[in-house]
Amino acid sequence: MSDADRGAVVFDLGINFHPTDTDEFQVTLSAAAGNGLNGIDPFSLAPYADDLEDDLKDINGGNRDYLLEAWYKRTFKFLDHMELAVTGGIIDSTGYIDDNAFANDETGQFMNDIFVNSTLANLPSYDIGGAAELEIADFSVRAVVMNSRNEEDNNYNYYALQLGYSPDTPLGQGNYRVYGFTTWMLNM
Amino acid sequence: MKKTIKKKSFMCLACFLTLFSLPAMALAYDISEKLSLEGTLTGVYQYGDFNIKG
Numbered sequence: 001m002s003d004a005d006r007g008a009v010v011f012d013l014g015i016n017f018h019p020t021d022t023d024e025f026q027v028t029l030s031a032a033a034g035n036g037l038n039g040i041d042p043f044s045l046a047p048y049a050d051d052l053e054d055d056l057k058d059i060n061g062g063n064r065d066y067l068l069e070a071w072y073k074r075t076f077k078f079l080d081h082m083e084l085a086v087t088g089g090i091i092d093s094t095g096y097i098d099d100n101a102f103a104n105d106e107t108g109q110f111m112n113d114i115f116v117n118s119t120l121a122n123l124p125s126y127d128i129g130g131a132a133e134l135e136i137a138d139f140s141v142r143a144v145v146m147n148s149r150n151e152e153d154n155n156y157n158y159y160a161l162q163l164g165y166s167p168d169t170p171l172g173q174g175n176y177r178v179y180g181f182t183t184w185m186l187n188m
Numbered sequence: 189m190k191k192t193i194k195k196k197s198f199m200c201l202a203c204f205l206t207l208f209s210l211p212a213m214a215l216a217y218d219i220s221e222k223l224s225l226e227g228t229l230t231g232v233y234q235y236g237d238f239n240i241k242g
Binding site for chain 1: 212214223224225226227228229230231233234235236237238239
């Protein structure tokens with residue numbers, strides 16, 4: 001295999017509308033020119049994890065271009081330290097599962113896929129689904145349900161659950177997360 | 189078997205990517221208290237040295 005060099009430019013646009021303290025709408029669009037070395041390098045992980053030109057056309061085989069997210073979120077506050085947020089629409093599971101304050105940022109922090117999200121987790125993005133986030137003091141529970149298509153064009157449902165604990169101690173803040181996921185094939 | 193593993197390991201180590209990234213330019217603008225826009229422009233140039241014979 002011979003050497004190669006390529007580039008890419010990406011523009012992301014996020015529009016957020018929150019008419020009340022408990023209602024929120026989000027639309028995220030992205031356009032890119034070029035694919036960098038993604039697709040031609042010999043590694044299974046993309047050298048640039050951001051969504052590039054080919055990723056942004058016919059997203060997940062759904063005949064949709066450039067529109068990554070379009071969701072509505074409703075937050076219910078029960079007590080001082082307890083609230084439930086429910087989101088529905090075109091969502092990205094990485095916004096809820098396997099979150100990390102320092103990773104999860106392929107534009108500002110890291111480029112290579114390996115540093116952004118766990119390579120062992122299946123985390124579908126930009127498809128129809130819903131998420132529930134329950135926060136009780138330092139504990140959190142997040143559940144995600146999505147319908148997506150894999151690379152073999154098989155339609156499947158995705159279910160994930162994450163339990164989190166974020167203690168704030170004199171030594172600093174810690175974050176502990178345990179999550180799991182499963183899928184259910186709908187057709188071949 | 190040991191020799192093969194050693195050879196493959198050497199090949200993996202020898203293949204590398206040189207990456208140049210423009211810093212992400214992010215701009216956030218609050219149109220009103222309820223509506224906000226955020227744009228990010230990022231550029232990257234990547235060079236892959238794949239022509240390594242192990």
